[in-house]
Amino acid sequence: SQELEQSPQSLIVQEGKNLTINCTSSKTLYGLYWYKQKYGEGLIFLMMLQKGGEEKSHEKITAKLDEKKQQSSLHITASQPSHAGIYLCGAGQEGGGADGLTFGKGTHLIIQP
């Protein structure tokens, strides 16, 4: 079965600083999803990557999938308090999105004012 390892597990960053969260898969990724979760709440979809070398950006968040499709990174530029939360990477299955996702354990991001 596929396993996703996220690093770091937790991260404390001063407001305005940049940060990077990594997600490494034990198998080739056929669809890598990034979500944000506030504790005890649902998941907010951020981005989905499929192609090796793909990079997507939304506002101050950029996600990349490496060429080998086994690692993804999420980069936040000039962090703000609104970025605080738990970031989860999820892997889809080969062949598309007909199956549920396998998730990493999450990265807990704290933004210090």
Added chain:
Amino acid sequence: GAVVSQHPSRVICKSGTSVKIECRSLDFQATTMFWYRQFPKQSLMLMATSNEGSKATYEQGVEKDKFLINHASLTLSTLTVTSAHPEDSSFYICSAREETDYSTDTQYFGPGTRLTVL
């Protein structure tokens, strides 16, 4: 983006009773919905795949007779926890697959339901 709702958001029940949780896709149709469970400070674990018009597919280790899933329409899936016990207390989250192109569809998640079994 697409919106998925869940009801109720919180439920407290006595041991031995059954609890039904609803998951609705509000502005799109979803032939496939998914149910996940999340224990405190842990990640989401897929429980089952809910298919409109057919039986649900359960992940290994998930009891289908305990967690009944009904995908009644293209916008509604329900999860019923039968004869709930304290160890079933958890955060249950559903997701719905918005089908655009089969290779690029996205799963949108509901806000979750906090179940506490006394």
